[in-house]
Amino acid sequence: MLDALVVGGGPAGLAVAHSVLQARPGAQVAVLERSDIRPRGATVAVAPNGLRALEAIRPDLKAALLPHHCVHQRIQRYSPEGAPVPSRRVTAREQLKQYGEMIMLPWHRLQSTLAAALPQGVLHTNHRFLGFTEGADGVVAEFETPAGIRSFEAALLIDADGGQSAVREALLADGPPQFLGMAIWRAVRPVPAGWPEDAATWGVIGQSLTAAVLQDGELAWQAFAPWPADQLHMIGGGHRSYVHDDVSAAEQSVAGGTQRSREEIGAERILRCLEAFEGYPQLALDLVATTDPLAVTEHGQFFREAEGCQTYVRGRVALVGDAAHLATPFLGQGCSQAFEDGLELGRAIGEHGFSPEALAAYQEIRLPAASAVQHWSVKLCRQFRAGNLEHTEVDVSINEGFLQRRFEPLAADVAASG
Numbered sequence: 001m002l003d004a005l006v007v008g009g010g011p012a013g014l015a016v017a018h019s020v021l022q023a024r025p026g027a028q029v030a031v032l033e034r035s036d037i038r039p040r041g042a043t044v045a046v047a048p049n050g051l052r053a054l055e056a057i058r059p060d061l062k063a064a065l066l067p068h069h070c071v072h073q074r075i076q077r078y079s080p081e082g083a084p085v086p087s088r089r090v091t092a093r094e095q096l097k098q099y100g101e102m103i104m105l106p107w108h109r110l111q112s113t114l115a116a117a118l119p120q121g122v123l124h125t126n127h128r129f130l131g132f133t134e135g136a137d138g139v140v141a142e143f144e145t146p147a148g149i150r151s152f153e154a155a156l157l158i159d160a161d162g163g164q165s166a167v168r169e170a171l172l173a174d175g176p177p178q179f180l181g182m183a184i185w186r187a188v189r190p191v192p193a194g195w196p197e198d199a200a201t202w203g204v205i206g207q208s209l210t211a212a213v214l215q216d217g218e219l220a221w222q223a224f225a226p227w228p229a230d231q232l233h234m235i236g237g238g239h240r241s242y243v244h245d246d247v248s249a250a251e252q253s254v255a256g257g258t259q260r261s262r263e264e265i266g267a268e269r270i271l272r273c274l275e276a277f278e279g280y281p282q283l284a285l286d287l288v289a290t291t292d293p294l295a296v297t298e299h300g301q302f303f304r305e306a307e308g309c310q311t312y313v314r315g316r317v318a319l320v321g322d323a324a325h326l327a328t329p330f331l332g333q334g335c336s337q338a339f340e341d342g343l344e345l346g347r348a349i350g351e352h353g354f355s356p357e358a359l360a361a362y363q364e365i366r367l368p369a370a371s372a373v374q375h376w377s378v379k380l381c382r383q384f385r386a387g388n389l390e391h392t393e394v395d396v397s398i399n400e401g402f403l404q405r406r407f408e409p410l411a412a413d414v415a416a417s418g
């Protein structure tokens, strides 16, 4: 029997695995991830509190991520028509520096760096969670793999399978998250020849297309646009999709029942994005239009209200990351909260062992802290929608103290208990 079974190999699941292995060296931990590890997504921010949490888990993990930070000399905002707009965000970034280092890096580099730092044999890709049963001493979970169904037994099940969590549904049955009324398209692609921008955003809050040059000749773009709820089924798998680049059954079949290729489906995603940004500068549209259709992900944006997320733990199962507290993207804290979860769960397991008591201790620390972030992400989103742009995400994060959070290193706990 394993000590801990982690479902999902995104930022939360990988941080939990590292944290548990730090707190309990030699523990038997498995991370089961439905996909393989390959370039996906665009760029993701790790705020100062998130970096400090990761450093508290294992200082060398932070050090391994820093070289992937995309440093942009020039960050330019443009109106939807292409006129340069003075940016409050540049000042906000300057302001942020007072609160510590933050990084912006390609999502796939974050995932692959954390995955590569795990001991051999911990991460199992192409394992899709199907269901679990809980007994008095442990949990048995089943996974679909290319070789058939596999069962794993563990003392604890840690759910890190993201915003459309299948484990959460099996555990709490509280329904899918709410649709935020926005579609997102993302891709990493080669930098076009003669590309003039370092980091640029065209549009307004709620409808924007952002492009950021990465290292190694790559560029990440992401496009957010309002999307009607009654058309949600049109994009990337409808309500069940969340940053899931697999082609859904709905996308694959057309009215006549014929199957479409992945290229055709990707090309349709690009067309929908271009339609949503019709009239934007040609430079930005060409960037989208000339992207390899296979590289484009498309999905709706979802969230949960903090009030509906007051349970992170039941028995021998704990929720972490987006599975526990899916926020809106408006605070840029998703990854950082996942790292804070990972740290505190590892610390609790270090103290209480692989027991329900450890999970309860984790919930006691993390529920109020993550709920506050989740609550503000929804509030800020509503303010932006109402046209109130008085507060930036940086203002809120500073005022509420999210960026100032500091953590005792796990190593100190391990030394004290050993």
Ligand SMILES: Cc1cc2nc3c(=O)[nH]c(=O)nc-3n(C[C@H](O)[C@H](O)[C@H](O)COP(=O)(O)OP(=O)(O)OC[C@H]3O[C@@H](n4cnc5c(N)ncnc54)[C@H](O)[C@@H]3O)c2cc1C
Binding pocket: 007, 008, 009, 010, 011, 012, 013, 032, 033, 034, 035, 040, 041, 042, 043, 044, 045, 107, 127, 128, 129, 130, 160, 161, 162, 163, 166, 186, 242, 243, 244, 245, 320, 321, 322, 323, 334, 335, 336, 338
């Ligand atoms: C492919 C991908 C790309 C992303 N790109 C960006 C980005 O560019 N910018 C940004 O801000 N945020 C991005 N995100 C979201 C961001 O990572 C999260 O919002 C946040 O960091 C919290 O991480 P998480 O680990 O809780 O959830 P997630 O990052 O969503 O990770 C969940 C993991 O669980 C896996 N999983 C899901 N269902 C199952 C299942 N049934 N069985 C096994 N495994 C399962 C998923 O494949 C994924 O690896 C991306 C997420 C994914 C999955």
